[in-house]
Amino acid sequence: MFWLSPAHAQTFMPTAASDIAGDVDNLYSFLLISSFISCVILIGGMIYFVYKYRRKSPNDKTPRITHNNFLEFLWSFIPLVIFMVIFAWGWKVYHDMRSMPENGLEIHVTGKQWAWEIQYKSGVTTSNEVVVPIDTDVKLIMTSRDVLHSFYVPSFRIKQDVIPGRYTTLWFNSNKLGEFHIFCTEYCGTSHSGMIGKLRVVTREDYDKWLEQESKFSTLPIAERGAKLFQNKACASCHSVVDSSVRVGPALYQKFGKQQITSAGEVTVDEEYLRESILNPNAKIVKGFNPNIMPSFQGQLNEAELLAIIEYIKGLK
Ligand code: HEC
Ligand SMILES: [Cu+2]
Structure with missing residues (x-):
């Protein structure tokens, strides 16, 4: 949504660097705006009625109104529609987020106290640094060597627990060149807050070059x-x-x-x-x-x- 992630300014949301991130922001903006409107209508209406129907003289009598079918239908049905929209919308975004790409670039991630180990299929390994080509489906296959960690890239709006003795997956397709934060978002001991990595999105050529450079390491x-x-x-x-x-x-x-x-x-x-x-x-x-x-x-x-x-x-x- 434009006011949450304008093209040039950094707002209170981290830069959105994938399509999913845009989807999440839109849904989030919808929630925020509809909550705000409901709040204004509800609290505003309440204050207005408190004032309008205040007791004006000691003899004021409250009229005896038991209910109003039409109004009751409206205030049930309209929120129901809104909630169903939110449900369907949320389901769609979550489904996209959790449906792994078939032919994505697969990268292995291992969490350990207190760093991320990254392994590429070519044998290249890095620590706390993931480098990926832009506009490419990337699938992360993750596990932990010790305790629970959680792999979180705010700019992609994706997060997944990393669990010892089990593989979990995560995917993204970044549409923005740049460097983005990786955080561990599961408290994992003394240096949990230092368990920070970076995810670099580069062009296809830079990616190939980087991979080649890294493989020359042994010489x-x-x-x-x-x-x-x-x-x-x-x-x-x-x-x-x-x-x-x-x-x-x-x-x-x-x-x-x-x-x-x-x-x-x-x-x-x-x-x-x-x-x-x-x-x-x-x-x-x-x-x-x-x-x-x-x-x-x-x-x-x-x-x-x-x-x-x-x-x-x-x-x-
Ligand atoms: C989680 C933090 C942490 C990591 C990761 C870590 N160290 Fe240490 N290291 C320490 C602490 C704390 C000490 C001091 C306590 C001790 O002597 O064990 C230390 C001590 C040392 C010492 C002795 C230093 C001295 O002044 O006598 C060496 C050498 C060393 N580490 C090398 C390494 C190397 C090489 C690596 C990576 C392969 C590494 N450390 C990874 C925390 C760490
Ligand atoms: Cu951790």
Whole structure:
């Protein structure tokens, strides 16, 4: 509806970036406007009658009117029609939203505390970043590695629970280039609010280029691969690499070779310590931090990947 999502201005609704989003907004606007009109008629009428039929003298008598068939029919029938319209309309939009496309581009999404892992059929994986071509049916097949999460893209007006041990699906077809938020909308623990991703809608050519670039990843120099992995495994959401600021975890900037005070005494930050910190974070807790915040990456990184990340951390100078 024009005043909810004008072409150029950002209003109180997030940018609508798919046809479904437009449908949802229209229905929502209808609800809002019809509720507003009903409210004005109802409350306005009430105030008007209170005034008009106020008691004017001590002898005022209330006329004895029991009912009025015609009026009663009207105030039942008109709302009924409106409600049926809302029902049918809502059903139609929901049906469109939940009918998965047959030949859509399929992308796998795994929620985990506290990041989204994305897997493309070509083998490309990303974290907290979904890249899709414009005007294409995209189907997300989703699951969770730990607890309930919920995948939500406000600009597409779509949301779906992500459940451990089960696949759930979601689809969209974006008609707008740009970058949109992905939120987790199911409280899932300490860093739930940081479980934020971005969904980039790009042209078909850019998409192919991006996919190709991502697949070249394995031929990158080792530290650069580590940098990528650091992003992809969402280490970056908890560790700063450009300054000494503390996020959920300690900064890793200029850490290598320094002394670190941990629960197991003072240690030197060397390769072995980094390895242990990644695979078994609770072995030595950095002073000032709590155990069980950093997830163990045991089984999630192979030796080559571990090495790449360690090389990357060594190079943070
Ligand atoms: C959910 C937040 C979180 C994520 C994700 C996370 N970490 Fe941590 N990390 C922490 C916290 C908190 C600590 C401090 C407590 C401890 O020592 O276990 C820590 C400690 C560390 C340390 C020791 C740092 C020091 O100053 O001695 C290293 C190294 C490290 N993490 C590397 C990584 C790498 C590499 C990844 C990604 C593969 C990663 N972390 C992912 C939260 C996180
Ligand atoms: Cu979550």
